[in-house]
Every structure is written in C-alpha cells, then in structure tokens.
Amino acid sequence: MANNGELVDERFIIKDGDFVVLQRGDVYKAVQIQKKRKVIFEKQWFFLDNAVGELYGSTFEVASGGSLQPRKSKHPEIPAEVKESGMDNRNIVDDGRSQKLTRDDIETLKEQGLKGQEIVQQLVENSTTFRDKTEFAQEKYIKKKKKKYENIITILKPSTRILALMYHGREPGKICHLRYDTLAQMLTLGNIHAGSKVIVFETCAGLVLGAVMERMGGYGSVIQMYPGGGPTRAATDSFGFPEHFHRTLHEFPLCKVKALLAGTLSPDEEGKDSVDGPAAEHLDTTAGQLASSANEQRKERDAEDSSPEGMESSSVEPEDRDKEERERRKENKAQEKKVKMEEKRKKLSAAAALLQGRNADGLVVASRFHPCPVLLTLLRFVAPSRPFVVYCQYREPLIECYSKLREQGGVINLRLSETWLRHYQVLPNRTHPVLLMSGGGGYILSGTTIDDSASASGPQKAEEPAPKRIKLQETNSV
Numbered sequence: 001m002a003n004n005g006e007l008v009d010e011r012f013i014i015k016d017g018d019f020v021v022l023q024r025g026d027v028y029k030a031v032q033i034q035k036k037r038k039v040i041f042e043k044q045w046f047f048l049d050n051a052v053g054e055l056y057g058s059t060f061e062v063a064s065g066g067s068l069q070p071r072k073s074k075h076p077e078i079p080a081e082v083k084e085s086g087m088d089n090r091n092i093v094d095d096g097r098s099q100k101l102t103r104d105d106i107e108t109l110k111e112q113g114l115k116g117q118e119i120v121q122q123l124v125e126n127s128t129t130f131r132d133k134t135e136f137a138q139e140k141y142i143k144k145k146k147k148k149y150e151n152i153i154t155i156l157k158p159s160t161r162i163l164a165l166m167y168h169g170r171e172p173g174k175i176c177h178l179r180y181d182t183l184a185q186m187l188t189l190g191n192i193h194a195g196s197k198v199i200v201f202e203t204c205a206g207l208v209l210g211a212v213m214e215r216m217g218g219y220g221s222v223i224q225m226y227p228g229g230g231p232t233r234a235a236t237d238s239f240g241f242p243e244h245f246h247r248t249l250h251e252f253p254l255c256k257v258k259a260l261l262a263g264t265l266s267p268d269e270e271g272k273d274s275v276d277g278p279a280a281e282h283l284d285t286t287a288g289q290l291a292s293s294a295n296e297q298r299k300e301r302d303a304e305d306s307s308p309e310g311m312e313s314s315s316v317e318p319e320d321r322d323k324e325e326r327e328r329r330k331e332n333k334a335q336e337k338k339v340k341m342e343e344k345r346k347k348l349s350a351a352a353a354l355l356q357g358r359n360a361d362g363l364v365v366a367s368r369f370h371p372c373p374v375l376l377t378l379l380r381f382v383a384p385s386r387p388f389v390v391y392c393q394y395r396e397p398l399i400e401c402y403s404k405l406r407e408q409g410g411v412i413n414l415r416l417s418e419t420w421l422r423h424y425q426v427l428p429n430r431t432h433p434v435l436l437m438s439g440g441g442g443y444i445l446s447g448t449t450i451d452d453s454a455s456a457s458g459p460q461k462a463e464e465p466a467p468k469r470i471k472l473q474e475t476n477s478v
Contacts, residue, residue: 014051014058014155021162023154025147025475028166030158030238033296044151051155062151064113084131085138092129101125106149117152123149136430158239160184160211164353165236167207168438173205176368177233179441185207186364189446190389194219196361197380199353201225201254203367206236208391209249212364218245223351223360225378226252227369250351256423257377260352283348355381362437363388371445372401373391376408384451391444398445405447 014020015035022029022041029041035049060068101123109119121147124130130138156162192215194196200222202208209224216222224231230250259265289358360382364387365371371390382388392398398416405411419441424435
C-alpha cells in the first residue's frame with residue numbers, strides 16, 4: 001500500500017477492527033478500532049474513525065466534536081519569545097497568586113477553540129513568576145501544562161512490552177504485579193521459540209499467554225491450563241492475533257489433570273465439565289422431547305387452520321403463538337448448548353492428545369495460587385532436558401518449591417532469582433534515578449528437567465567408582 005509515495009507493509013497500517021493501544025504520556029489503554037464508537041481516555045472522549053488508514057505510531061490531536069486530526073508539526077518546548085530565565089528559584093513563593101488566568105478564563109479560551117499549545121502560551125504569558133524561574137524549571141512547568149491541556153493521542157500497535165506497561169501502570173493486581181522486565185526473563189529462561197510445545201498456567205489476565213504466543217509467532221502448540229469454569233484471556237485478546245495464531249492455542253482444565261495422568265480420562269468424559277453422565281443424557285433427551293413436541297403442536301395448528309372451525313378459535317391464536325415462540329426459544333437454547341458442549345469436547349480431546357505424550361518443550365507458571373502443587377503435577381508432562389520457569393510475587397512459596405524439587409529429584413540447574421530494574425532520567429546536567437519507581441518485580445524459579453527413571457525410588461546413596469573400590473580391596477589384602 002502506498003503512503004506518502006512510499007510502499008508500506010499493511011501490517012503497519014491501522015485498519016477497522018484492529019486492536020490498538022492509546023498512549024498519552026505514561027498512560028496506556030487498549031481498545032478496538034470501531035467506526036462511530038465513542039472512546040473515553042483520560043477524561044477525553046473522541047472517535048477513532050480518522051485513524052483508519054494511518055500508520056501505527058502516529059500522533060493525533062483531539063479536535064472539536066471528538067474527531068482526531070493528525071499532528072504533523074511539533075511545537076517547541078519553550079515559546080520562542082521567552083528567553084529570560086532566573087539564576088535560581090529561592091525567591092519564588094508558591095502561594096497560588098502567580099497565575100492571572102482563572103479557571104473560568106481557561107474554560108472561555110477552550111470554548112473559543114484555542115488549542116492546547118495556545119492555552120499553554122497564554123498561561124506562560126500570564127504567569128508573574130515564569131521569567132524568574134530557571135531554564136530547567138521553565139521546561140518542567142511547560143511540560144506539566146502540556147500534559148494537562150494538550151489533547152495529544154498516540155496510537156500504538158499492541159506488543160508484550162506495551163501491554164505489560166499498561167497493566168502494571170493501571171491494574172498491577174490483575175497481573176500479580178508482574179513487571180515487563182520479569183516477563184522478558186521468563187520468556188528467555190523458558191526458551192520460548194517457534195515450533196515448540198509449551199504448557200502455560202497463569203492467572204495474569206492472559207498477559208503471559210499472549211506473550212508466549214507472540215514469541216512463538218503462530219508456529220507450534222500452546223496448552224493453557226486453567227482453573228475454574230473457563231480460561232481468562234482479556235489481555236490475550238488485546239494483542240489482536242490473526243486467526244492462525246489461535247489455531248495453535250489449546251486449553252485443558254486443571255481439575256482433569258489427575259484423571260489424565262491416571263489414564264482414566266475417557267473420550268466421553270472429556271467433554272463433560274461439571275455435568276455428570278446422567279445429567280448430560282437428560283440434556284439430550286430434553287432437547288429431543290422439545291423438538292418432537294414442537295413438531296406435533298405445529299401439525300395440530302396446521303390442521304386446525306385448514307378446517308372451517310379454526311376460524312372460530314381466532315381468540316386463542318395469540319396465546320398459542322406466544323407458547324410456540326417460548327418453546328422455539330427453549331429448543332434453540334438447548335441446541336446451542338449441545339453444540340457448545342460438542343465443541344468443548346473436541347477441544348479437550350485435542351489438548352489431551354497433546355498432553356498424553358508427556359513431551360512438552362517447556363512449562364511456564366505465573367499464578368496467584370500456591371505454585372508448589374501445580375508445578376509438581378505439571379512437570380510430569382514435560383520431556384527431559386527441557387526448561388521450566390515459575391513466577392511468584394513472593395519469595396517464600398518459591399523456596400518451598402525449591403526444597404520439594406531438590407528432595408524429589410528429576411530436575412537440575414535450579415535457580416531462584418529476583419529481577420531488579422531502575423529507571424533513569426537522562427537530561428543535560430540533570431541525570432538521576434527516577435524518584436517514583438517499582439520496588440520489586442517478583443521472583444523467578446527456573447530449572448531443567450532430566451530423566452528421573454533412576455531417581456524414581458527417591459534419593460539414593462551414590463556408590464564409589466569401580467577403580468576406587470578395586471584399589472581399596474588391594475590395599476586391604478596387602
């Protein structure tokens with residue numbers, strides 16, 4: 001596709017229906033592009049219709065009426081006419097009287113159609129202490145006012161790093177306070193790559209699952225183990241993966257793992273969630289009875305309508321029509337439920353077939369549950385010489401996992417680590433660590449599986465090498 005006389009890949013062009021991430025400063029929000037749909041972001045509403053056809057990474061300004069206008073020229077940080085600055089800020093008193101413009105005056109400027117940069121210019125001109133501030137303080141003042149009055153929106157393509165920043169900044173509890181550098185360490189230690197078979201158990205709104213799928217690029221197999229009635233994939237949907245990515249994704253309930261390991265999971269039982277055999281049969285019987293009764297009643301009504309006496313019973317027709325409509329709705333619901341259960345059974349069968357080989361290439365666990373029982377159970381599906389990685393917000397559960405794995409055996413290269421990250425402000429003559437930053441990024445337990453057939457009976461005492469035994473026997477005989 002041509003854009004400004006150059007050929008541009010369609011993957012970098014915003015299209016209707018795409019999932020995108022809106023950025024304003026350090027704040028992010030994931031939305032879907034839909035025409036004539038109002039989006040509210042940072043107390044500002046607008047429509048994303050004009051963004052269709054533009055490149056990802058483009059910056060827009062919110063105009064009157066909520067329409068987005070591409071922002072091509074960048075305004076200077078400090079107005080050109082402001083050249084005076086003070087030596088220090090010791091004589092500046094922050095008493096709230098330095099700004100001549102009131103809130104009502106600013107609202108009047110907005111109603112007159114002034115843009116954010118023009119409002120910031122008016123604030124600078126009506127500030128009695130602006131010229132007494134140092135050059136650094138002036139830049140900081142303008143940056144603060146721009147953030148408040150300039151309605152600038154940047155549209156980004158979703159990625160693991162951007163979505164991790166979004167969740168960690170807005171709702172860290174939903175992702176177990178998983179920081180993006182910790183997530184990167186997990187993908188590296190888990191050796192996630194295209195063509196592999198990875199088992200993922202997470203309760204981080206689907207962020208870890210989406211990161212694994214993005215790293216694999218749509219090649220291989222991902223088996224998501226989930227607790228409860230169904231998997232949670234809110235963050236996974238925000239990635240906007242194409243269809244062939246979802247064909248590599250499989251799901252399996254955690255409550256059926258023991259039956260699968262014991263070999264008692266039959267194909268008929270795989271499609272049953274919390275419904276037992278008699279209940280499932282009753283559901284099929286009920287659907288059949290509803291269908292047959294509806295057909296019989298329809299035939300009776302047709303016969304009555306064809307007879308002359310049917311004209312006299314016109315007063316009963318509305319009640320019969322309502323009853324027929326209710327029965328039809330019940331029949332449709334029963335049929336839809338049956339179809340959904342059949343689809344779920346097929347998905348479970350496919351996931352069970354992948355797990356039964358016990359040859360997974362990796363295991364990733366990031367959950368708010370205690371990781372020890374989950375890890376010890378799911379490690380049995382991982383092939384020897386394959387990595388596994390476990391994330392937890394706290395250290396103590398991973399210490400228990402470390403001790404259990406050392407006792408049980410079957411793993412080597414166990415390592416418990418904590419990722420550490422510090423942000424720096426890099427500016428001329430004022431480079432320093434950022435004052436507000438994350439205090440901790442959680443803990444990671446990683447290791448490698450080995451063939452535990454030799455250690456199946458538990459820890460054994462190692463025997464001395466044969467040459468050493470022979471040498472000792474010769475010494476004793478002499």
